[in-house]
Amino acid sequence: MYVTSGSGVRGGVEWMRKLSFRFRKIKEGFNLYRNNMGELLGSPKHENWFNIIEELELQTNGWYTSKVGKNACFDRITQRFGKKNITYVVIGDGKDEEGAAKKFKLSLLENN
Incomplete structure (x- = not known):
């Protein structure tokens, strides 16, 4: 890990703070929709999503979701x-x- 005081340096404190903020926002979005994909995608896309998942399960013998x-x-x-x-x-x-x-x-x- 790089530890520097420069704000734009990869691995610097400011860079790590921004990275943490990004992942915190991703986590919030994930937690908001993780149990309700229908709300995230809308009804037609939600149905298509489940059809795709079912097809993947059939084609991969279940290893896709293991x-x-x-x-x-x-x-x-x-x-x-x-x-x-x-x-x-x-x-x-x-x-x-x-x-x-x-x-x-x-x-x-x-x-x-």
């Missing part, structure tokens, strides 16, 4: 994008995120 652990997700991300010249930041508030960040040697931004 739960994948955080460690597996972080592993896939780091394998896909590598570790050179990239700063990954794990944002979370639980022990899972903390453990995964330590395991993969990633920065952790606690979102309480």
Whole structure:
């Protein structure tokens, strides 16, 4: 993790504050609509969404919606994008995120 006092420097305090704000807004939007996709999409799009999900389930034998652990997700991300010249930041508030960040040697931004 880069720690600098410059406001525009990636990894600086100001940059991390802005990143935290962005993810807080995303979390608020997610929490608002997570149990009510119909309100987010509207009626016709909501029906189309469920039809697409059903089709994906049939085509993938259920692996599409199977739960994948955080460690597996972080592993896939780091394998896909590598570790050179990239700063990954794990944002979370639980022990899972903390453990995964330590395991993969990633920065952790606690979102309480």
